[in-house]
Amino acid sequence: MKKVIMIALSILLVGVLAACGTSEEASTGSGSGENSDKKVLTMGTSADYPPFEYVDSAKGEEIIGFDVDLAKAIAEKLGYEIQVKDMDFNGLIPALETSQVDFVLAGMTPTEERKQNVDFSDVYYTASHMIVSKKGSGIESLEDLDGKTLGVQLASIQADKAEEIGETVDMTVENRNRIPELIQEIMAGRFDAAMIEDTVAKGYFEKNEDLAGFTIEEAEAEAGSAIAFPKGSELTEKFNAELVKMKENGELEELIVEWFDSK
Known part of the structure; x- marks a missing residue:
């Protein structure tokens, strides 16, 4: 009788372990349905x-x-x-x-x-580079940045372009991590202007009527x-x-x- 009981318990235990294994395998998939x-x-x-x-x-x-x-x-x-x-x-x-x-x-x-x-x-x-400033700032060309502070995004292509422009225009260049920070600095009067990609700048023009800008003409396409x-x-x-x-x-x-x- 003891042997019969032990065999029955063994079969039951194997069944439980098998069920657990199946459950664990199902729960470790990367997703469900066709994306799994x-x-x-x-x-x-x-x-x-x-x-x-x-x-x-x-x-x-x-x-x-x-x-x-x-x-x-x-x-x-x-x-x-x-x-x-x-x-x-x-x-x-x-x-x-x-x-x-x-x-x-x-x-x-x-x-x-x-x-x-x-x-x-x-x-x-x-796309192209755009100089963004407050309306009425008088900044309508690169020469108008003389003596001004220009903001650019840190490690961006605009930062490199600002360095290039700085070889002929006496201006101060400051970096920020994010584009919204550049816009905030312009509105607060800490930056005179910022250089932003034209496609991105247009989005800020639509949201803020106090902003204006011009595209930098390039001899070669970016x-x-x-x-x-x-x-x-x-x-x-x-x-x-x-x-x-x-x-x-x-x-x-x-x-x-x-x-x-x-x-």
């Missing part, structure tokens, strides 16, 4: 750059924008999901180098200096924005191939119209 097999990639960005990447507090805390939609579109084609990580712009390349993020989409220009530390995709969007990856990342070639397809089939142009022509 997808790997998650972390996208680094600086969510202060509408319409590229920003938070619309009236709609929630989610980071949205052109770059976010572009990342999701490419990732979907490659079988990935995207997790967006917000940080200061000057911390994006270090984040790539230390594997905190898998790639960066943040309106970043592929300068020669940056190419020493990270790899880039093809350019996906090109390098534009590209996706950044760690050196030697296999994602560079994969993302770039999909980006080329989106350019050819019109998907990229549709996203540009959606985010820039209607915002």
